[in-house]
Amino acid sequence: MKASLTRRTLITTTAAAGVLALSACGGNVAGGSAESGEAFPSGPITLTVGQDAGGSTDRIARAIADGMAEDLGIAVPVVNKAGANGALATKEVAAMEPDGQNLILLNASLITITSLTVPEGEAVTLDDLDVIKGLSQDDYVLVASKESGFETLADIQESSDPLNFGTTGVGTGSQLAQAVLFAQAEIDGTAVPFDSGSPALTAVMGDQVAVSTIQLGEALPQIEAGTVTPIVTFAKERNEFLPDTPTAIEEGYEVPVSQYRALAAPKGLSEDAKARLVESVEATQATESYQEFNQENILAPWEVTGEEVVEEWNALAEQYKALIEEYDISLSGE
Amino acid sequence: MDFFNPVLNGFGVVLDPQNLLYCLMGVVIGMLIGVLPGLGPAATIAILLPLTYGIDPVTAIIMLAGIFYGAQYGGTITSVLLRLPGEASSVVTVFDGYVLAKQGKAGTALGIAAIGSFIGGTVAIIGLTFLAPLVASFALDFGPPEYTALALVGILLVATISGGTKIKALIAAAVGLLLATVGRDVFTGAERFTFSNLSLADGIDFVPIAMGLFGIGEILYNLEERHRAVSAPAKVANVWPSRADLRKSSGAIGRGSVLGFFLGILPGGGATISSMVSYAVEKKRAKDPSRFGKGAVEGVAGPETANNAAATSSFIPLLTLGIPANATMAIIFGALLIHGITPGPQLISEDPELFWGVVNSMYIGNILLLILSIPLVGLFVKILRVRAAILAPITALITILGAYTIRNSMFDVLLVVLFGALGYLMKKFGFEPGPLVLAFVLGELLESNLRRSLLVLEGDVSGFLTRPISATLLVIFVLVAVGPMIKSALARRQRDTTRVSADS
Numbered sequence: 069m070k071a072s073l074t075r076r077t078l079i080t081t082t083a084a085a086g087v088l089a090l091s092a093c094g095g096n097v098a099g100g101s102a103e104s105g106e107a108f109p110s111g112p113i114t115l116t117v118g119q120d121a122g123g124s125t126d127r128i129a130r131a132i133a134d135g136m137a138e139d140l141g142i143a144v145p146v147v148n149k150a151g152a153n154g155a156l157a158t159k160e161v162a163a164m165e166p167d168g169q170n171l172i173l174l175n176a177s178l179i180t181i182t183s184l185t186v187p188e189g190e191a192v193t194l195d196d197l198d199v200i201k202g203l204s205q206d207d208y209v210l211v212a213s214k215e216s217g218f219e220t221l222a223d224i225q226e227s228s229d230p231l232n233f234g235t236t237g238v239g240t241g242s243q244l245a246q247a248v249l250f251a252q253a254e255i256d257g258t259a260v261p262f263d264s265g266s267p268a269l270t271a272v273m274g275d276q277v278a279v280s281t282i283q284l285g286e287a288l289p290q291i292e293a294g295t296v297t298p299i300v301t302f303a304k305e306r307n308e309f310l311p312d313t314p315t316a317i318e319e320g321y322e323v324p325v326s327q328y329r330a331l332a333a334p335k336g337l338s339e340d341a342k343a344r345l346v347e348s349v350e351a352t353q354a355t356e357s358y359q360e361f362n363q364e365n366i367l368a369p370w371e372v373t374g375e376e377v378v379e380e381w382n383a384l385a386e387q388y389k390a391l392i393e394e395y396d397i398s399l400s401g402e
Numbered sequence: 403m404d405f406f407n408p409v410l411n412g413f414g415v416v417l418d419p420q421n422l423l424y425c426l427m428g429v430v431i432g433m434l435i436g437v438l439p440g441l442g443p444a445a446t447i448a449i450l451l452p453l454t455y456g457i458d459p460v461t462a463i464i465m466l467a468g469i470f471y472g473a474q475y476g477g478t479i480t481s482v483l484l485r486l487p488g489e490a491s492s493v494v495t496v497f498d499g500y501v502l503a504k505q506g507k508a509g510t511a512l513g514i515a516a517i518g519s520f521i522g523g524t525v526a527i528i529g530l531t532f533l534a535p536l537v538a539s540f541a542l543d544f545g546p547p548e549y550t551a552l553a554l555v556g557i558l559l560v561a562t563i564s565g566g567t568k569i570k571a572l573i574a575a576a577v578g579l580l581l582a583t584v585g586r587d588v589f590t591g592a593e594r595f596t597f598s599n600l601s602l603a604d605g606i607d608f609v610p611i612a613m614g615l616f617g618i619g620e621i622l623y624n625l626e627e628r629h630r631a632v633s634a635p636a637k638v639a640n641v642w643p644s645r646a647d648l649r650k651s652s653g654a655i656g657r658g659s660v661l662g663f664f665l666g667i668l669p670g671g672g673a674t675i676s677s678m679v680s681y682a683v684e685k686k687r688a689k690d691p692s693r694f695g696k697g698a699v700e701g702v703a704g705p706e707t708a709n710n711a712a713a714t715s716s717f718i719p720l721l722t723l724g725i726p727a728n729a730t731m732a733i734i735f736g737a738l739l740i741h742g743i744t745p746g747p748q749l750i751s752e753d754p755e756l757f758w759g760v761v762n763s764m765y766i767g768n769i770l771l772l773i774l775s776i777p778l779v780g781l782f783v784k785i786l787r788v789r790a791a792i793l794a795p796i797t798a799l800i801t802i803l804g805a806y807t808i809r810n811s812m813f814d815v816l817l818v819v820l821f822g823a824l825g826y827l828m829k830k831f832g833f834e835p836g837p838l839v840l841a842f843v844l845g846e847l848l849e850s851n852l853r854r855s856l857l858v859l860e861g862d863v864s865g866f867l868t869r870p871i872s873a874t875l876l877v878i879f880v881l882v883a884v885g886p887m888i889k890s891a892l893a894r895r896q897r898d899t900t901r902v903s904a905d906s
Contacts, residue, residue: 121448122733152603274542
C-alpha cells in the first residue's frame with residue numbers, strides 16, 4: 069500500500085510536469101520488475117479499445133490493464149481507436165501478429181447485434197480472434213418518464229397513445245431489446261434513435277420520448293433520484309443493484325439482452341502466451357481494487373473462459389437473428 | 403443566510419492549500435492541452451482519471467474542472483496566432499483574431515480574449531451560484547424540435563457572419579452540409595459516402611477538417627505568396643489592449659456573457675452556437691459591419707467571452723440534473739461516480755461541500771487563468787517573430803499530430819492533407835473556410851434532430867409551431883432572414899423622404 073502510494077505521488081508530480089509525455093503512453097506506468105527470461109511477454113502489451121476515452125468500455129479496459137501491468141510486470145498501455153462501434157479497432161487488431169502483444173477489448177453487441185444491421189463484409193465475427201476471458205456484464209433497463217405515468221409494462225400496453233421510444237442508436241442492445249419486447253407485447257411504437265445513452269436518457273427526463281432503454285450504470289443515478297421510473301431490466305436474472313424491478317423474462321417475454329465484455333487477441337496465439345494472459349487477467353479479477361471497480365460501475369462479473377464466451381455469443385447472435393425474423397423486425401428503420 | 407452558509411463553506415474548501423494547488427495544476431494542464439489541437443480536455447481527463455483515485459473527491463473534481471475551462475483559454479492562442487481553431491466553438495475567433503495578429507495586434511486579440519474569457523466565465527459562475535436549479539430545466543425542455551430550430555438559426559447566421567461575398571459563403575456552407583452527411587446513417591445504419599471504408603463509418607471528425615482547411619491551407623497559401631513578394635515579418639506592437647479597445651469591447655463582452663451562459667446549458671452544440679450568435683450580434687450592432695473580418699476587436703471579444711461562459715454553464719446540467727452536456731462532462735460524471743458521488747438532483751443537498759467547493763473553485767481558477775495569461779500573452783506573441791520557414795513546418799507538425807491523437811488514426815492524417823489542399827484552393831479562389839466548417843458542425847445537428855423531430859411528432863410539422871421554444875426560435879429565424887430586406891427597404895424610403903424634404 070505504501071509503495072503504491074509513493075508511486076501515485078510520483079506519477080502525480082510527473083503529470084504536472086509532463087502531461088503530454090504521459091498521455092502519449094496511456095498514463096499506464098508499470099511498477100515492479102519481474103519475470104525476465106520468459107519469452108512472453110517480450111515487451112509492453114497494447115490493449116486497444118474501439119470506443120472513445122472515458123466511456124464505460126474504456127474504463128473497464130483501463131481497470132483490467134492496470135491489473136495486468138501489475139501482474140505481468142510490464143506496461144499495458146490502452147489505446148483508443150473509436151470508429152464504427154468498435155469494428156474498426158477489432159478488425160485492425162485481428163489482422164495483427166498473433167504474438168499476444170496486442171489485445172482488444174470486445175463488446176458483445178458488436179458481434180451479436182451490430183452484425184445484423186451492417187453489410188456482410190463489415191460484420192465482425194469471432195473467427196479471427198482468440199478470446200482470452202470474459203470480463204463483465206452490463207444490464208439494460210427500460211425507463212419511463214414521470215409525465216408518462218408508466219410504472220409497469222402493463223401500463224404501457226393499456227395506454228392508447230402512440231408510443232415513442234428512445235434508443236441509443238442503430239444496432240445497439242437498447243434498440244434490439246425494445247424492438248423485440250414491444251413486438252412480443254404487441255405494443256405499437258416508433259423508435260427514435262439518439263447518439264448514445266446520455267441524450268436518450270435526457271430525452272426521457274424531459275418527456276421528449278416516453279420510454280428509453282439505457283445501460284443500468286448510466287440510468288441508476290436518475291432512477292435513485294426518482295426522475296425516471298424503471299419498468300423492466302433485460303438480463304436473464306434480476307439485477308442486484310435494482311432488486312425490485314422485474315426482468316422482461318419474468319414478465320413473460322423472451323428478451324435476453326445484456327452487454328458483455330471480453331478480452332481477445334488475434335487468432336493463432338501460442339498456448340503459452342494464452343495461458344499467461346489468462347493467468348494475469350484472472351489475477352486482476354481476484355484483486356480487491358478490480359472488484360470494487362465493478363461495484364462502483366454497476367458491473368456484474370462475468371468471468372467465464374474464452375471458449376464459453378465464443379459459445380455464448382454465437383448462440384446469442386443466432387437467437388437474435390431468429391427473433392427479429394420471427395417478429396419481422398427491421399433494425400434499420402421501416 | 404441559510405443559502406449563504408454552504409456557499410461560504412465552499413470557499414473554505416477551495417482555500418485549503420491542497421485544493422488551491424490542484425486547481426492551479428488543473429488550469430495549467432488545461433491551458434497546455436488547449437494549445438494542442440486534437441488533444442482535447444475529454445481525452446486528457448480520461449487519461450488522468452486514475453491519478454485522482456488517491457485524492458479527495460472534491461480535490462479531484464476541482465482539478466478536472468480546471469483542465470476543462472483552462473483548455474478553453476488555451477484554444478484561443480492557436481486560433482489567433484496560427485489560425486488553428488482546435489474546437490468548433492473557437493472557429494469564429496479566427497475571423498478577426500488572426501487578422502489582428504497579422505496586423506501586429508496579436509497582443510490585443512489575446513489580451514481581450516483573456517479578459518473576455520475571465521468576465522464571461524465569472525458571470526457564468528455567478529449565474530451557476532444563484533440560478534443553477536432554476537435554469538436547469540431549460541436543458542430538459544430542449545427536445546429534437548427545439549434543436550432543429552436552433553440549428554436552422556445557426557446555419558442562417560453562417561451566411562451572415564462570413565466576410566467575402568454571400569454567394570461564395572453559401573457555396574462553402576453547402577459543401578459543409580454535404581460533408582456532414584458522410585458516414586453510417588444513425589437512423590438506418592445505411593452507408594453514406596463511406597465507399598466501404600470503415601474509417602468513414604462514423605463520419606469525418608471536426609478536427610481534420612478545421613486543421614486542414616485553416617492550418618495547412620494557410621501554410622500552403624503563404625508559401626506561394628512568399629515566392630511572389632517578400633513580405634516583412636509581422637510587427638509585434640502593443641502587447642496589451644488599449645483603453646479604446648477595452649471600451650469598444652465592453653458591450654460585446656457583456657452580451658457574450660449572457661448569451662454564452664444560457665446557450666451553454668444546452669447539451670450538444672451550445673458553446674459553438676453561442677460563439678456564432680455572439681459574433682453575428684456584434685456584427686449586426688456595429689456602426690460599420692464591414693470592419694468585421696478585417697480585425698475588429700469585438701469580433702474576438704464577443705465569441706471568446708461567450709464560449710467561456712458556455713463552458714462554465716455546461717456544468718449546470720451535470721451538477722443539478724446529472725446530465726452531462728458534452729464529452730468532457732461525461733467523463734467528469736464518470737469521475738464523480740468512481741468517487742462514490744452521484745451527480746443529480748440531490749447533489750446540492752446531499753453533498754453541499756462538493757457542489758460549492760467545485761463551483762467556488764471556478765472563481766479562483768478563472769482568476770488564476772487571468773493572472774497566468776498576462777505574462778503568457780507577451781510570451782506567445784513572440785511566436786510571430788519566428789521566421790515563416792521555421793514556424794510553418796512546426797505548425798504543420800502540430801496540426802498533423804493533433805489530428806492523429808483524436809483516434810490514433812493515420813486515416814485522419816490523410817484527411818488533414820486532403821483538406822489542406824482544399825483549403826489552399828479555396829483561399830486562392832476567394833472562398834472562406836469558416837462557413838464550410840460551421841455548416842459542417844451544424845449540419846449534423848440539424849439533420850439528426852429534424853429526423854428525430856419528425857419521428858417524435860409523427861410527421862406532423864405543425865408541432866414545431868405549437869411548442870413555445872421552437873416556435874420562438876423559428877420566429878427569430880424568419881426575422882433574421884427577412885430583417886435585412888425590411889431594413890434596406892426602410893432605408894430606401896428614408897432616403898426618398900429626405901430627398902423630398904431637401905427639394906422643398
